[in-house]
Amino acid sequence: MKKLSSYILHYWYAYLFAIVCLLLQVGLDMLAPQVTRRIVDDVIGEGAVDLLMPLLLTIFLIGVGRCVFGYTKEFTFDYVGAKIGMNMRRNLFRHIQKLSINYFDNTNTGELMSRVKDDIDNIWSAVGFIGMLILEVIFHTVIVIYCMLHISVKLAVMPLVMMPFVALLAILMEKKLDKVYEEISDENAKLNTVAQENLAGVRTVKAFARERHEITKFLSHNKRYYELNMRQSKVFIRYQPLVQFITRLLPIFVIIYGGYLKIQGEISLGELAAFTEYANNIIWPMEMLGWLSNSFASAVASNKKLKKIYNEKTMITEKEDPVVLPEVSGRVTFDHVSFGLDGKEILKDISFDLPAGRTIGIMGATGSGKSSIITLLQRFYDVGEGEIRLDGVPIRDLTLRQLRKSISPVMQDVFLFSDTINSNVKLGKRASTHNDLVRRALERAQAKDFIENMEEQYETQIGERGVGLSGGQKQRISMARAFAKKSPILVLDDSTSALDMETEHQIQENLLGFEGTTKIVIAHRISAVRHADEIIVLQDGGIAERGTHEELLEIKGLYYDTYMAQYGETLAQLNVQGA
């Protein structure tokens, strides 16, 4: 993780520029009273009326200058803050995208969203306007203290003694708030998660008419969020008025001690008056300190949350000197592969050798581990035992990029992006995929007709996750997306479950046309796997049966049972009709 300071230092010149503007503004501030004094003393007091216009003009110019510098300073800080926020967000996003799937499986979307969005916003405001105020406070204090020391070193001891107390209070408060803000940040993430889940599952919520239950769930988190915010307020209320108290007492102590010094004849009355003025001037920067440490605490807490994400190690790592295949032909070998997750055994001793251009069919009951085979092949998780090879090279030795580029998956859980159909199909090859290829792919996936019936055809915007399309339509677009990727290996994971018979049949025919492509077909329907070169039937994570369609029918096992369940009645009826 890049340190926050390095993000800031990157813009040191802009900060320098802003500081120069700030100094000029403060300088002009100091100048203005001098001019006013001359108007009072010279023009009114001495009657030098001809001096009036030049003096007024000076005041005017000073005003203009102050505005220009003030604006420039403020805008520069805003600008730099925005840029720093942007850079932080960009880097965080890049880091998150590199994390492995198990991280996303275990982290709620809503939480990640609030990290990338709200937590960085907190830091952003800290490096922007808080940064500006801190500098103003420092400059102001230094100047005032300098002036005080100039008048009387003895009297200046008072603010100098007081300031560490104020600073201590600010630090103590920061420490306490830091913890509260961490909890607030977490609760914000939870609020986001609950709302996100509710919105994503809105169909289920409505189907069960569970709106009230959902509201109660949200309310309890919202209440907790409220309580935490109140806790933050209470901590703040405990310290901030104390800071105010100390700073307000300063002028009074100055007068008493100063009065004593005056009575002792150590300082003049004029000096005391001036000193009191300065003491009044130091009040706002000191009070500001409390507010600043509040915002600072919020930024620190958010930064800690980001650190946690940055410290997340990717489970799937690439070898230091990976093998790069000049060309992938598509041979897939599973060599005694076993795999478990969360203490649960999922795959046991799976072996098969799929030569390039051939097809393997995988069947098996729900939860028997079919999809895990694909997950392992794509290296979203690493095998427990055994080895998976692509073209004879262990996939651990390849770059993730080359490995994943070699596989076109059609996943069971279709995910489409809210974008045009065209861009969805082009995913991953946005720049190099020609529109003709998109059309061909959609045609092969039997999607061309319904798309061309839409008003905007290939440029039709689809909703999030493909909302607005039927299940079958989504599956066909996701299939076209895989076709357009043109990888040597095509994976079809239960990819035709929502299609009607006719369409599915067409697609099966079209698939036969993908010569030279290695195909891994997971299916529940016999029709999807019957043409495969080898079919394996999984049971409880192990291979229970293997062979061709005919061989498996012969042995009259699980595959045969499925066949009979799907076609038995049809066959019987056909026989009846035939007879």
Add this chain to the structure above:
Amino acid sequence: MAVNTVREDETLKTAGKTVTLLRLFRYLLSYRKMIAFVIFIMLLTVGISLINPLIIERAINVNIKNNDIEGLLKLGAAALVMNVAMILLIKLRMYLMARMSNDVLVKIRNELYEHIQTLSFSFFDSRPTGKILARIIGDVNSLKDVLSNSVTTLIPDFITVCAVVLIMAVKNWKLALAAMSSLPLMIIGVLIVQTKSHARWQIHRKKSSNLNAFIHEDVSGMRVIQSFSAEDETEETFDELLSEHCGSFVNACRFADAFGPVVDFCWGLGTLCMYYVGVKMLGTQAAPVGTLMAFGTYISMFWNPIMNLSNFYNQLITNIAGAERIFEILDTQPEIADRDGVAELPEVRGEVEFKNVSFAYDKDTQVLNNVSFQIRPGETIALVGPTGAGKTTIVNLISRFYDVTGGAVYIDGHDIREVSIESLRQQMGIMTQENFLFSGTIKDNIRYGRLDATDEEIMEAAKMVNAHEFIMKMEKGYDTELKERGAGLSIGQRQLLAFARTMLSMPKILILDEATSSIDTHTERLVQKGIDALLAGRTSFVIAHRLSTIQKADRIFVIDKGGIVEQGSAKELIEKKGAYYELYMAQFKEVA
């Protein structure tokens, strides 16, 4: 239906700034007493802080002059006591304000959330989830400071300004006019700045919402992104959105940052005018130094609160864009809502009737055209037909996810628009392809079907749909925590859990829309057996593509071209050699 995508800005219907503001302030109305009390406290504290200078004056003029150390100490003690009192008052004020602003925030967020729950699918379908989330979380949070500042700044500063104007006018109205002469200029300047900056803050909020939506989508679709090695592309898109987001902020600041300087400038101008008038028009004799000096003080007493007010106004303009986005949702009327005084649907027997039902999602595309049918209680109806023919639409109309555009749907003779949605849907069991599981334990997920179900009933339901076995294989059984959307389970297992959930709700009418598509044939049979046993005699609708799933239905409706083209039992339809026969033969092609 126009779909808003991640990258597009939302179109926003707003009521105008003033209306939005008044509406926001209306939330404060219920805290009238508290606000009055806070203002009272503030007056006290202001009073005390005005005494502080007097103490100092007295110390200098009396005690120090007379070398009276004892008096000096006494004065100090008095000041100490006063300031302690003031700190206590400040604490009280801060606490009350914190409570009020947090209260209102909770209230607005709850109201927003509750309202969103009543909205129809078209609302959710037409925009990315991330954008709705942005409103619930970010936009509501953005109102926090505005709310408390509107009490602590707006009212006291306004009072101060009025008081100072009064004092100045009484002392010397000519000088007062001169001092305030730049006020109109300031108002014009501030108005110009705020109009520009308001429009830009609106854009910024939209960009921020786009960013949120993109992050949401990206994180949800990470597996696809990594599968397709599309990280470079998403990074590119993210960078674009990011620079738009950052750029819109900077653009807004370009104007918003001018607020302070404009006021500052007019302040200077006012001072200038005052001295000019003082010296030129009144002459050095008519305007005594003392008065001018006093006016100098008053001018800063006048402009300081104005500066605060304009800062507050600036903040208001910045954040009002968030309020507008919240109110826009609150003003969105649900398309499907209970009519006033609807009755509860009595326990359903299961008679369903479509009378001349027509339906269109939008004006141009008619999905159903004058469909009529009658279902007897306990019948199982299978709906078949090509994708997009309207099968899902029919079941959506029964559960009133959409309202018919023509004709009516009756359940047990009740027009479903005449009964409450909750009483209707609670008696229906709807299973779709998308089975959303919530994070939480398996037990809680099944219990979603009936919130007061016992653990035994939950287990019973799971056994019925053949889910018990795989659940027990998990380390913690029914107490296993599910990950988001059920990640970690196979799709088939997710379907089984969703099945158990639906079974537990003991629906009077069951709708299975491709509910078993990801379950293997063997398990599907077992599930079917469980359903049959549990829901014997209940009306059910089944949409499926596998003919083996639908053959047992009492009647099969073949849906195509916006209507029912064929109906009858499987046997009748095969003999008829029509559309169903063709579907059937497609399967035959595979077998042979």
